Amino acid sequence: MHEYIHLLRNMTDVNSEATLQSLLGDIAYALNQSVIIAVTDRTGTITYVNDLFVKTSKYSEAELIGKTHAIVNSNYHPKSFFKNMWATIGQGHVWQGEIRNRAKDGSFYWVDTRIVPFLTDAGIPNRYISIRYDITDRKKMEDRIRKDSEVYRLITENSLDYISVIDPLGNFQYMSPTHGHLFELDKIASNSIYDVIHSDDHEKFAKALNLAKEQLKSIPAEFKVMDKEGLPITMEANLQLIVEEGEFFNCVVVSMHDISNQKESELLIKDLAYKDQLTSLLNRTAFSEKLFNRLQINKKNDSPMSLVYLNIDRLRYVNDSYGQETGDYVLAVVAERLRNLLSDEDLIGRISGDEFAFTLLQGTTNTDAEKMTAKIKEELEKPILMAEKTSSISISCGISMFPKHAKTPSALITKAEKALHYVKEHGGGGFKMYEPGTATKTLERILLENELRKSVQMGHFTLEYQPKMNLSEGELTGVEALVRWNHPDLGRIAPDKFIPIAEETKIILPLGEWILREACKQAYIWKQQGYKSFRIAVNMSTVQLEEPTIVETINRILNEERVTAELIEIELTETSFANRDEMRETIQRIRELGIQVAIDDFGTGYSTFSYIKELPADTLKIDMSFIRDIDVNENSRAIVQAIITLAGTAELQVIAEGIETEKQAKLLLELGCTEGQGYFYSKPLPPEECEYMISKTHT
Structure with missing residues (x-):
């Protein structure tokens, strides 16, 4: 499946991305109809179940969420069975087995189960997804087979499974008619089962056969068989020794079914969870995990290496001049060139919109890494055909060395980012090796930092809403508080200029506290003026979340300003949710205060769609980059539709930001988005001007 998707991407133009997204959506829908899926946290508490789980267990979703799987335990399996299961997944391995469960009405059902752990950067499982298939009918059939060989014949002749009886050496004694769909029966009926099993799996099957004879119980096995066309088909089987006296005494029943589609589905789920869907490279989360594993190996072998953080300079101008599709094409070309330039052992990831990261395992010294980066940069900057015109792109790179500059994935990436930032501050188009003090401040930067500190103390900031x-309905549902810096000498300074400085210097801490307090004051004023209650959304930095006392600070400000929690919403970027367990716990504590949490700029590359159901949030804000061309770009429309659909299944609210035209608003409504903001409705306004809009719907 993965290879097929990759082939589709290479064979079709950019506009076909919507077709691929539609195909992935169809597959996701089909999986939800045929696969029982549940997600638990690391303690085994259920956090998500799909409709088929509810239907099969006969419990409601509300009855299942917050419980453990003990709710469906039939007491059929010994404690050692589940102890082995937890030991396996607790070590980060996939567990597979067959489980008998009890439904709410007391009936029993069997499920073929795979439990897949998701690991943190440290390799520790922090949640589990279980993928189950209902095999109740097959288990009932196997029971009948063991009891009556004649009934067995009748059933197998009408079964869709491939059921055979083999002697202890593997020779066929019986084959169900269904085998005729795969093999030419007249050629194999008197031969060995090893004649149809792929040679690579002979040893695996022989072990399962011996276990079935020794342990006198059903033994699971997975192997490939070769069909009449010579194509491999993945089979899942159970082997059971016949111990009753009769025609097939001491033979083994092999009951197998084709799971090729299931295996492809599992690959697809993994692809969606770990791959950037535009370039097929590792996404940010997967890159961090793989980099952690790579550094562990290099640390053990005492092997240095380098990491490069890459930015495509001024890609937004390509988007503005040629359209989003051309920008996506440039990203795809850069990704393909990186794949061709780097070794198979090197890691490559798309970290965000126009940024990539990759390892240079052969870059063991500063000189080696710089030479290799220069060569890669030269190849990446070769002309690209854009809109029937050949154009060149500019690349900036930052380099860091392991273990010279850093020994952990996050620190190594940060050092490379700082080196990249130095290059960008000096005009871009070059590369730089990290050095202590690489982030040398420009005169403008020093001036802004000094003035920023003074302005926080002197109150040069205001909020617009x-x-x-x-x-x-066209009614106001809430407002977003946006900070504005009006310097008495420098004039109005854009947030994208001073917010990054505030975060890096931690000036964001007092500034962020002031913003929250001002928003709470305004919420109290509007409530006293008699307007109906609505939330004021306040943006909060990841730097603020990392403060140990942030939850207490928020609660104190609410109390001091006499504002109830339901009047405030906290907006966080996707990076706040990425692989940081402590931060997720902080976010959950904020929600426990009664404050709703929104994910800002969703879809820009940090969280993959497969994590939507697990995010400790209440609202997703679709990034404006998808909204601005939603009426002309099928790819953007497909992504927005996917976000809305998946958010709906997770019971998350959705809001679109950056709406500039009536056509965009109508199209979003048709796609199922009910809330939005943007210049089509209103620019950010001072409190007194905002009150005019509030009064129209909240009197």
Whole structure:
């Protein structure tokens, strides 16, 4: 499946991305109809179940969420069975087995189960996804087979499974008619089962056969068989020794079924969870995990290596000049060139919109890494055909060395980012090896930092409020508080200029506390003026979340300003949710105060769609990059539709930001998005001007 998707991407143009997204959506829908899926946290508490789980167990979703799987335990399996299961997944390995469960009405059902752990950067499982298939009918059939060989014949002749009886050496004694779909029966009926099993799996099957004879119980096995066309088919089987006296005494029943589609589905799920869907490279989360594993190996072998953080300079101008599709094409070309330039052992990831990271395992010294980076940069900057015109791109790179500069994945990436930042500050188009003090401040940077500190103390900041609107009714549903810096000498300074400095210097801590307090004061004023209650959304930095006392600070400000929690919403970027267990716990504690949490700029590359159901959030804000061309770009439309659909299954609210036209608003409403904000409705306004819009719907 993965290879097929990759082939589709290479054979079709950019506009076909929507077709691929539609195909992936169809597959996801089909999986939800045929596969029982549940997600638990690391303690085994259920956090998500799909509709088929509810239907099969006969419990409601509300009855299942928050419980453990003990709720469906039939007491059929010994404690050692589950102890082995937890030992396996607790070590980060996939567990597979057959489990008998009890439904709410007391009936029993069997499920073929795979439990897949998801690991943190440290290799520790932090949640588990279980993928189950209902095999109740097959288990009932196997029971009948053991009891009556004549009934067995009748059943197998009408079964869709491939059921055979083999002697202890593997020679066929009986084959169900279904085998005729795969093999030419007249050629193999008197031969050995090893004649149809792929040679690579002979040893695996022989072990399972011996276990079935020794342990006198059903033994699971997975292997490939070769069909009449010579194509491999993955089979899942159970082997059971016949111990009753009769025609097949001391033979083994092999009951197998084709799981090729299931294996492809599992690959697809893994692909969606770990791959960037535009370039097929590792996404940010997967890159961090793989880099952690790679550094462990290099640390053990005492092997240095280098990491390069890459940015495509001014890609937004390509988007603005040629359109989003061309920008996506440039990203795909850069990704393909990186794949061709680097070794198979090197890691490559798309970290965010126009940024990539990759390892240079052969870059063991500063000189080696710089030479290799220069060569790669030269190849990447070769002309690309864009809109029937050949154009060149500019690349900036930052390099860091392991273990010279850092010994952990996050620190290694940070050092490379700092080196890249130095290159960008000096005009871009070059590369730089990290050095202590690489982030040398420019005169402008020093001036802004000094003035920023003074302005926080002297109160040179104000808040403006941008309305959020109900797309169908045109009514105001809330506002977002946006900080503005009006310097008495320098004039109005854009947030994208001072917010990064505030975060890096931690000036964001007092500034962020001031913003929250001002928003709470305004919420109290509007409530006293008699307006209906609505939330004020306040943006919060990851730096603020990392403060140990942030939850207490928020609660104190709410109390001091006499504002109830339901009047405030906290907006966080996707990076706040990425592989940081402590931060997720902090976010959950904020929600426990009664404050709703929104994920800002969703879809820009940090969280993959497969994690939506697990995010400790209440609302997703779709990034404006998908909204601005949703009426002309099928790819953007497909992504927005996917976000809305998946958010709906997770019972998350969705809001679109950056709406600039009536056509965009109508199209979003048709796709199922009910709330939005943007200049089509209103620019950010001072409190007194914002009150005019509030009064129209909240009097």
